[in-house]
Amino acid sequence: MADKRSQVSAKIKITIIVVVLSVAVVLGVKSLKAFVKGSVQANISARVKGDKKAPVHITEFIDFECPACAEGARHIKKFMTEHPPTVYLELKYFPLSSHRYGLLSAQYAECAGRQGKFWPFHDYLIERQANWKRLAHAAPAFEQIAQDVDMNLEILSQCLKDTSVTESIQKDRQEGDTLGIKSTPTYYINGKMVVGAASLGTELNKYVQEAGH
């Protein structure tokens, strides 16, 4: 009887040691990751929108082919229209490997930005996402959008061959990876990480309620 009691006591002690060690390892790795990851970097001017002094700063990591990103983009656009001076939006690319046109759409968008047409191009990409994502070849659909937003197609064609375009996208993607982003859309609202369109809506509504807008 006493022997069994001591065995149970040993088992509890081992359990406590295992739990404490496991938690210590997790906290250690988490702190190390937090130390390495840094913070969201400021964006280039072509992909920002709104007043920099606005109280709500949103950094959006997007894959143009992801349906939830389209939903989130529409939500932000509506929110910015309803509350014009409150949001400053920055956009970063996070093309997912599971989406066949994720990178290509980002390349076209980046080239649109270099012609000063980023946001109109972005809006069309989002609006027509359901159509182009089903195509066997999406490039003609992107060129059509480029025409619709009055881009110079010759400059666009040269831009698409420019390696700095992909480098710029990869830089954003790497930044997202370092921040621990796993899926799109991911937002940083005044530095707070929010993943998905549903959480974005909740977070923005919370802001509206708190600010009494």
Added chain:
Amino acid sequence: MCRRQGINIYPFLRILTGLLFMTSGFEKVISPHQNFLYVIQSYAFLNPLLEEMAAHLLPWCEFFIGIFLVLGLWLNRSLLGLAFLLVMFLEAVAQAILRHLPIEECGCFGGLMSFPLPSVLVFDTALFILTGLMYYKIEKTQRFSLDQYLFKNEAP
């Protein structure tokens, strides 16, 4: 007469299952919880409060059940815990398939790997059956475990 003893595969299955859950849980607990919250939200079967709680608690449950299975500590309870987790996962995946929710990948192993929902349903069902077998053959599963080491002469 000598009887040939078969190879006892249960401890290996236990350790393998434990490693799977330990790694999956670890990947989730060290990542921002918002990533897993998004995965849970996509299954649309809990209210926001429960979604938030599950995003914080489930990864830790997976992580500790995995560790206890690998070490063979509190084996009976760990296997029951694992069965409970698997039932929850199966329910979440099955209702998502039935409702045709637009989930491309399960998100069940954090950022490590991901599978389409029907494959997850098959995999989790197999894992559930395996868990039942390990529980049924607990004496065999206990080989090379801390439970066995601590209770050499008595059943725990």
